[in-house]
Amino acid sequence: MKSNKKRLIVVVGPTAVGKTAMGIALAKHFKTEVVSADSRQFYKEMSIGTAKPDTTELATVKHHFIDSHTIEKEYSAGDFERDALSLLDTLFEKHDVVVMVGGSGLFVRAVCAGLDDLPKAPTVVRERLNSVFEREGLEPLQLRLKEVDPDYYSHADIQNPQRVIRALEVYEATGKPFSSYRVREIVERPFEIVTIGLNMERQKLYDRINLRVDMMLENGLVDEVRSLLPHRNKPALLTVGYAEIFDFIDGKITLEEAVSRIKQNSRRYAKRQITWFKKYGDTVWFDSEDWKGILSFLA
Known part of the structure; x- marks a missing residue:
């Protein structure tokens, strides 16, 4: 683990597992800043449905790529790779360690390994x-x-x-x-990358997901989605938590059905996130509450 290189600690895992809290705790411990790699938290118009860090959390440590863009302009993984690497160059001038947090596998991979040279379709x-x-x-x-x-x-x-x-x-x-x-060689970065995966007992994770969805509804998810109707065909809004509410607004399903589908689709997404991060990269997995184990590993 010891290296003269600067170090990027990447915190990944399924939705609702506690990545935000762990990222903040690590940033405080290392006296550094957090780079968000969540493909929807970039957009300032999308807050409730993306479970962004709240104002207290954002005030605890400095975060980057939260509310940094508008939904009116799409922001790709390639854009993020370019901008995040530029930001890391700046952050590493004053920090030996930077923390990156995110469950969007493609965006994490863009920074850690580079993107594949995919052809453009007509x-x-x-x-x-x-x-x-x-x-x-x-x-x-x-x-x-x-x-x-x-x-x-x-x-x-x-x-x-x-x-x-x-x-x-x-x-x-x-x-x-x-x-x-998607088989090209990994691009070597000029900093060390340590990827920590957070997980927990499956039923506990599902209970947390269900509770988070209920809280989103209480906090005004339906109104947030209504405000985004002019942009409903944007890729970021064709996702869990937004697509289902659009169906409710269109009268295709009841609100109860929409909530049930959000919970079900969020659980499915969590399983796929775990699969992704186990397949790509050298992720070392910990229980989301194993703070001592994570610090010991990083030491």
Whole structure:
């Protein structure tokens, strides 16, 4: 573990496991700052449904990439890779350690290993797939992805239309599965990367997820989603917690059904997050409350 290099401590794991709290605790311990790698917390218009750190948490240690962008402009993993690496150069001038926190596997991987050189699909392909999604929903696209690229289907967040459509775009444009492009060599970074995965007993995690969803509703999730209706087709809003409430607003399902689906889809997403982080990188796993074990490991 000892190195003369600067060190990036990356805290990953499933939704609701306690990554925010652990990131803050580590940042306080090392007297440093936190870089968020959550693909939805960038957007200042999305707060309740993304479980952003609250004002007290944000005041405890300095956070970056929270409320840093507007939903009116898409912000890709490639954009984040560029901006986060530039920020890290600056932070490492005054800190030996920086903490990065996030459950968005692609964004974490962008900083830690670099992104794959994926081909761009013709606009007509994307429009056709989006048209299918709008007319028939996500299920037929999920089934198509399972057929043409079972490897990516097995660990991707298939509840995220953006991910599903992007993978199908690549296949439709090239005839090769999306997963075949995700095999390039890891880019060597000029800093040491230590990845800590947080987990807990499955039922306890599910209970935390259910409680978090209930709190989101109490805190005004429906009103937040209503305010985002003009932007509902943005990729960041085609995600768990927002897509279901849009269906409720459209009268397709009841609020009770929407809440039930958010909880179910959040649990599914948590399982896929764990799968992702176990497959990619050298993640060392700890119980989310094992503070002493984590500090001992980092020492």
